[in-house]
Each structure stands twice: as C-alpha cells, then as structure tokens.
Amino acid sequence: MGEIYGTEPRVQRLQRLVRFGMLWVLLIFGRLFYLQVFRHEELARIANSQQERTFDIRAPRGTIYDRNGAQLAVSLPAESLAVNRRKLKDPSIAFDLLHRILGADTARLYHDLERAREKGRDLFWVKRKLTDEEAASLRALKQDWMEFTMESRRVYPHGTLGAAILGSVNLDDRGNAGIEQSQERLLGGKPGKLLLLTDVKRRGIETLKVIEEPRPGANITLTVDAGLQEQCDRIIEAAVRGRCESGTAVVMHPETGDILAMSAYPSFNPNDPIRSEKDLLARQHAAVTQARDPGSVQKLFTLAALLENTKWDAKTVIHCGNGKFRFGKTEEIEDNHSYGYLPVEHVIWKSSNVGAIQMGIHTGREALYRTLVDFGFGDRTGVPLPGESRGILWPLSEWKKSSLYYISMGHELTVTTVQLARAAAAFANGGFLVTPRLVLATQAEGGELEYAPAAARRRIIKAATAAEVRRISEGVIHFGTGKLAKLDGFTAGGKTGTAQLLEAAPAQPGKNGKKRKARYGHRYAASFMGYAPLQNPQVVVVVTLNGATRMASDVAAPVFKQIAEKALRALAVERDVPEHRAIPEGTAPGEDEGPALVPAPRPLPRLAHLPGAASPAVREIPVGRRAPDFHGKAKADVLAESARLGIPVEMVGAGLARSQDPPPGSLLLRGETVRVQFVR
Incomplete structure (x- = not known):
C-alpha cells in the first residue's frame, strides 16, 4: 500500500509536466503559425530591410x-x-x-x-x-x-x-x-x-x-561659337593683364539674342578642383553677376528717351553751360571740355555730361525712368547662369532731385555687361527687347535634337528711333570719343563710357581723428557698347574693363574693334565699306560720304554638325583646327606647311618668321588667315 501511495504523486506530477509541455508546444506552434501566416509579409519586410540595401x-x-x-x-x-x-x-x-x-x-x-x-x-x-x-x-x-x-x-x-x-x-x-x-x-x-x-x-x-x-x-548645344569664344577670351585677357583689375565682353546676335561669346578675366580652368569658397565664387560669370555704373554709354538710352517722348531731334541745339552745370547750393557737374551750344547729336559724339543732363531734364523723370525700365534695367535678363544680378535702378519714388541729372549721364544706377548687350540689341534690331539665349538645343539619349524656342520679344521703341540712335552713334566712332573703335571694312555705331570707381576708405583716420570716407579716385569702369554693320547689324558687342587707369576711348574702344571684327568674320558677314573708301574727317555721316552699302539680311549659321543620338566615343574629343607654329621658319617652309594644312596665310616682310596672329595653338575661325611677320 505504501508503494502505491508513494507512486501516485509522481505520476500526477509527470502528467502535469506532460500537459504543461504540450501546452507550451501548442503555444509555440500557435505563435509560429501567427507569425508565419498573419504577419509573414510584415516580418519579411523587416528582415529584408536588415539584409538588403538600395544603392x-x-x-x-x-x-x-x-x-x-x-x-x-x-x-x-x-x-x-x-x-x-x-x-x-x-x-x-x-x-x-x-x-x-x-x-x-x-x-x-x-x-x-x-x-x-x-x-x-x-x-x-x-x-x-x-x-x-x-x-x-x-x-x-x-x-x-x-x-x-x-x-x-x-x-x-x-x-x-x-x-x-x-x-x-x-x-x-x-x-x-x-x-x-x-x-x-x-x-x-x-x-x-x-x-x-x-x-x-x-x-x-x-x-x-x-x-x-x-x-x-x-x-x-550652346549658342556659343568655340572659335570666336577663344578669340574673345584671348583679347580680354590681353586687355586686362597689367592694365586693369578685370574685364568682361559679350557678343550677341541682336535678332535672336543668341550669345555667340561671353568672356571674363581673370578666368579659371574647370578641370581644376575647387579648394575653397573663394574658388567657388570666382567661377561665377562676372558679365552676369557684377553690376557697375554704365557711365556715358547711358547717354544713348537718354537719347532714346528724348526722341521717343519729346519733339527734340538730332539737330536741336542745346546750351552745354560752357562745361558746367550747377545745382543746389554748391554742387556742380563738369565736362572734360568747355562746350557751349551743341546739337543733340554732337552732345553724344562729344559725350557732354551737361548736354546729357539737359536732355534728361527736357525728357522728364517719369519718361526717362519708364524708358530705362523698358530697356530692362533693374531686372534680370533671364540668361541661364547662376547668380545673375538685377543691377540697380531705384524706383522713381526714391529718386532725389539730383537723380535725374546723374542718371541721365550714367550714374546712380548699375548694370551688368549682359544687360547692356540686351539693351543695345534693341537699337540694332529695330526697337525690340530680346531675351539672351545661351542654350540652343537639347537632345535626350536616343532622341532627336530639340531646338530651344525663339525667345519672346517686345517692342520698346519705334523703329525710326532705333535707326536714328544707330545713325548718331556712328558719329561717335568717326568724330567723337570712339575713333579707336572704327572697324576695317564695316560700318559700326557705339558709345564709350567711363565711370569713376569708388575707392575703399583708408584704414588710418584723418587729421581730426575721424574715420575717412570712401571717395572716387582715378580708376574707372571703362566700357564700349556697339553694333555692326550699321544698317543691318549682325552683332552687338559690349566690353567692360574694371579698374582701368585710362578712359574708355583709349582702352575699351580698341577692344571692341578687335572683337567685333573677329565676330563678323566668324559669321561670314559681307563688308559694307569698300577697302578704298574712307569717310573724310569732319564729314558728318550720311552727308558727303555717299550711301552705305547695305548687305542682304543674313541669318545666323545653322549648326554645322548635329551631335548624334548615340553617346560619343569617350576618348575622341574634337578640338578643332588650330594655328600652327610658324616661328623661326623661312617663307618657303611657311607656304609649304600652310598649303598642307589648308590654312591661308598673309606674309609680311622678309627673312624668318618672328611673330604671327593668331598665336600658335589658337582655334581658327572659318576661313581665318594667319598673318606672319618676317624679320631678317
């Protein structure tokens, strides 16, 4: 009996253990069933997120x-x-x-x-x-x-x-x-x-x-012509080095707004990495981001406002105050020369500040302001480059009494080089404001080349006003401040502009111990804005040299000449002035020199090569035809090499080649001749 009673508790404990174990197993299987069936997708997602990664x-x-x-x-x-x-x-x-x-x-x-x-x-x-x-x-x-x-x-x-x-x-x-x-x-x-x-x-x-x-x-595909761009880069660099702080130039087609070249110096090599914030800022295009006082180029826009809004014309005579204009109690604006009575067109040719002020006064504040707004001043041009500046054109409500005087002659407002090019295009194309275009076409992988739509344009001045401004501006080159801008074989018009730059205040205080103020010194923003040929302009060229120590007539006008001649050659524009014909000094344009030869309208060249849909072979980079190095060679050797390469040459002098233009390695424009100077 004792054995039976002793066994019973053990059996019961064993049974309870077995039942507990079975219940535990059932719970585990139930949990597994729940996880595998009801939460399978959720848990699979969690597992995959731990084991898989998307790159x-x-x-x-x-x-x-x-x-x-x-x-x-x-x-x-x-x-x-x-x-x-x-x-x-x-x-x-x-x-x-x-x-x-x-x-x-x-x-x-x-x-x-x-x-x-x-x-x-x-x-x-x-x-x-x-x-x-x-x-x-x-x-x-x-x-x-x-x-x-x-x-x-x-x-x-x-x-x-x-x-x-x-x-x-x-x-x-x-x-x-x-x-x-x-x-x-x-x-x-x-x-x-x-x-x-x-x-x-x-x-x-x-x-x-x-x-x-x-x-x-x-x-x-950009609107830029690489050959012209290289020439423009080289010309601006030569103009700036050792003479100025910086320089920009814009070459634009006035009808389409296509930017054919746009240069800035100092420049950089985009193959080099950026090492600092300063490096990054230096890669912004100064022609778009830096705004300066336009100086006397503004006088053409004052002239346009005058012709549009008053009955004065080019022959109207203005008294230029013998070179002085006084206002307020003690303030005075002076001309570089003492001018008395001048016709309006002579005011532009001579770049009289006092004459421009009189033109602005007769035009009126509201009309002048409205005209400048129409020309796009104080607003971005829409060129697709980062950091574009609006420049400064103060609202009319913020103009002081003297603002009309200063703005009429090119101060108290700032503009970028590309803004000036856009505004000048309105004179060249008959009175329309265009949007600069830099992207000509795009092409998706495997797709067709899609040309960018022509930019919308709107009329801002009458065609007759644009033509009269062009005619008067031709006199700037022949009889006024822009004589060094005269082109070989082409008529042209334009305007010089020299604006004094504000110098930083000296760090040391003055004699009375007070902090010195910034003041205007003898460094200038020297500009030239022009277009050619005169009767049917194919290019607008604007040059700005910052920190120049000489006037625009000396430094900016010759740069305009060089760039404009290169641009007209690149576009294969026919000459409209025979080589033997010259306008006599002192003869007003349109009087005794005879009619200008007007070429037929010439559209911009189409793309000579349309990039194919397939990706280019990555190691085949076409670099275009470049000028060979003729230095030290005899005439016979130069002729032989030029004939082999199919490059026309002009040989001057005798002996061995000592210099050439364009320099060795330069990209050559279509049909461009290399001029080689020989010295014994």
Whole structure:
C-alpha cells in the first residue's frame, strides 16, 4: 500500500509536466503559425530591410557642345583609389608611396586611417577620379591594400575656353557653377536603383537585382561659337593683364539674342578642383553677376528717351553751360571740355555730361525712368547662369532731385555687361527687347535634337528711333570719343563710357581723428557698347574693363574693334565699306560720304554638325583646327606647311618668321588667315 501511495504523486506530477509541455508546444506552434501566416509579409519586410540595401546607380552625364558640334564638356571613365585598412601591413611605407605618386598629405592619411578604425570602416578614400597616368602608376605596384572603384571624370578639353559659361562639377558630378549648375536637371539625368544583399556591417555581398535603370543626362548645344569664344577670351585677357583689375565682353546676335561669346578675366580652368569658397565664387560669370555704373554709354538710352517722348531731334541745339552745370547750393557737374551750344547729336559724339543732363531734364523723370525700365534695367535678363544680378535702378519714388541729372549721364544706377548687350540689341534690331539665349538645343539619349524656342520679344521703341540712335552713334566712332573703335571694312555705331570707381576708405583716420570716407579716385569702369554693320547689324558687342587707369576711348574702344571684327568674320558677314573708301574727317555721316552699302539680311549659321543620338566615343574629343607654329621658319617652309594644312596665310616682310596672329595653338575661325611677320 505504501508503494502505491508513494507512486501516485509522481505520476500526477509527470502528467502535469506532460500537459504543461504540450501546452507550451501548442503555444509555440500557435505563435509560429501567427507569425508565419498573419504577419509573414510584415516580418519579411523587416528582415529584408536588415539584409538588403538600395544603392543609387549614377547616370552618365550629358555632353555640352558649341553651336558647331565641338565638345566643350564630356564625361570620361576614371578610377578612384581607397585603402583597405585590414590589408594594410605597414602604413608608413604605404603612405610614403601615396605621397610620392599622388602628392597625398601623409598626416591626412594617418588621420583618415584612425577615423576609419573608430567608425569600424574597412575602407577610406585617398583620391577620387585619378588621372590615367596616376591610375597606371598605382596599379603597377600591385598592392592588395589598394582598392580601385570606377567612376566618371568631367573633362573640359579646351581648358579655360568659356570657363565661366560652362562652370564645373563637384566630386559627385553635380554642377556647382555655370551651365553645369543651371542645367543640372537636364545634364545630370536620373539615377537608377540597385538592390544589394549586405552583411551584418551593411557591406555589399551580392547584387540581387537592378530595380531601375539610370536615365542618362541630355546633351546640350550652346549658342556659343568655340572659335570666336577663344578669340574673345584671348583679347580680354590681353586687355586686362597689367592694365586693369578685370574685364568682361559679350557678343550677341541682336535678332535672336543668341550669345555667340561671353568672356571674363581673370578666368579659371574647370578641370581644376575647387579648394575653397573663394574658388567657388570666382567661377561665377562676372558679365552676369557684377553690376557697375554704365557711365556715358547711358547717354544713348537718354537719347532714346528724348526722341521717343519729346519733339527734340538730332539737330536741336542745346546750351552745354560752357562745361558746367550747377545745382543746389554748391554742387556742380563738369565736362572734360568747355562746350557751349551743341546739337543733340554732337552732345553724344562729344559725350557732354551737361548736354546729357539737359536732355534728361527736357525728357522728364517719369519718361526717362519708364524708358530705362523698358530697356530692362533693374531686372534680370533671364540668361541661364547662376547668380545673375538685377543691377540697380531705384524706383522713381526714391529718386532725389539730383537723380535725374546723374542718371541721365550714367550714374546712380548699375548694370551688368549682359544687360547692356540686351539693351543695345534693341537699337540694332529695330526697337525690340530680346531675351539672351545661351542654350540652343537639347537632345535626350536616343532622341532627336530639340531646338530651344525663339525667345519672346517686345517692342520698346519705334523703329525710326532705333535707326536714328544707330545713325548718331556712328558719329561717335568717326568724330567723337570712339575713333579707336572704327572697324576695317564695316560700318559700326557705339558709345564709350567711363565711370569713376569708388575707392575703399583708408584704414588710418584723418587729421581730426575721424574715420575717412570712401571717395572716387582715378580708376574707372571703362566700357564700349556697339553694333555692326550699321544698317543691318549682325552683332552687338559690349566690353567692360574694371579698374582701368585710362578712359574708355583709349582702352575699351580698341577692344571692341578687335572683337567685333573677329565676330563678323566668324559669321561670314559681307563688308559694307569698300577697302578704298574712307569717310573724310569732319564729314558728318550720311552727308558727303555717299550711301552705305547695305548687305542682304543674313541669318545666323545653322549648326554645322548635329551631335548624334548615340553617346560619343569617350576618348575622341574634337578640338578643332588650330594655328600652327610658324616661328623661326623661312617663307618657303611657311607656304609649304600652310598649303598642307589648308590654312591661308598673309606674309609680311622678309627673312624668318618672328611673330604671327593668331598665336600658335589658337582655334581658327572659318576661313581665318594667319598673318606672319618676317624679320631678317
């Protein structure tokens, strides 16, 4: 009996244990069933998020072309170098190699190595987007701690040519200046999506699938002519070096607003990386971002307001106060010369400040302000470049009594070079305000070339007013301040402008201990604004030289001449002045010199080459025909080489070649002749 009673509790305990175990198993299976059936999709998503990772696939960047199909910016494959710290046995030897081959900072490498250790990363970057030579030198070492990744490198095959127009990209191939920045949406394309299986440290193990293919960026064709742009860049650089602080020039077609060239100096090489905020700011185009007092070029717009709003005409005689205009109690504005009575057209030719003030007074504040607004002053032009300045045109309500006087002669307002080009185009095209155009066409991958629509334009002055302003402005070149702007073989009109620049206040206080004020010194913003040929203008050219020590008639007018002649040659515009014909000094235009020869209207050249739908071969970068180096050669050798290359030459003098224009290596315009000077 004792055994029976002793066994019963053990059996019961065992039964209870079995029942508990069965219940536990049922609970586990129930939980598993719940998780596998009811929460399967949710848990699968969580698991995948821990094991899988989505990466962007960078889209190939579009190519930038000039209007004739020359590549200005193209993306090429490039390797980037990282160091695998787990395979790095002796950092000192490795970093010494990297210093000798890449110029890498060894202290920086040690810092990056330590940071990689702290964050648990195996790799850290040494240099991205190596040159071909750097990559070949490093690969030849065959070091397992070097890991190479294929990326793309943006290449600007012509270096500084049109640099401020093109801009540049950062290490991630995103535009940070110029067209590269403003057209990022088109050029950058759309990245694709890649699904990777990762380990516990979120490192890629296996590619699972491509979720979305990248969409390549569109190609962009600019209105710029690369040959003319290089000539313009070279001319502006020569004008600025050692003479001024900076300079800009814009060449525009007046009917379409197409910008054929737009230069700025100092310049930069977009192939060089940006190393500071100052470098980045220097890549903005000064013709678009820097606004200055226009000086006397403003007098043409005062003239237009006068002709549009009053009964005065070019022959109306104005008294110019013998060179002085007094207002207020003590204030006075002076001319450089003492002029008495002058016709309106002579006021423009002689650039009389007092005469311009009298024209502004007769026009009236409201009419002058309205005219300047119509010409686009105080507003952005719409050119597709970052950081465009509006300039300054104060609202009429903020004008002081003296504002009318100063604005009439080109002060108390500021304009950019591209604003002046746009405004001058209205004189050249018969009275219409156009929007500058820089993007001529776009082409998506595999698509057709799509031309940008012609910019809307609106009439702002009568055609007769535009023609009269052109006629009067021709006299500036023949009888006034712009004689050095006279073109060989072409009629032209234009206006000089010299505005004094405000100098910073001296750091040291004055004799009375008070802080000195900024004052106007003897440095100028020297400008020339013009168009040619006169009766049917094909180009508008505006030149601005900042920090000049001489007047615009001496420094800006000759630059206009050089650029305008290059531009007319590039467009193959026929001469409208025979070589033997010259306008006698002292003869007013339109009187004794006979009728000007007016060419038939000539449209802008179409694209000589339309970029194909297929991506270009990345190593084939057309650079155009360049001037050979004739220095030190005899005439026979120069003739032989020019005949072989099909380049016309003009030979002057005898002996050996000592100089040439354009210089060796310059891009040649269509049909351009190289002038070679020989010396014994």
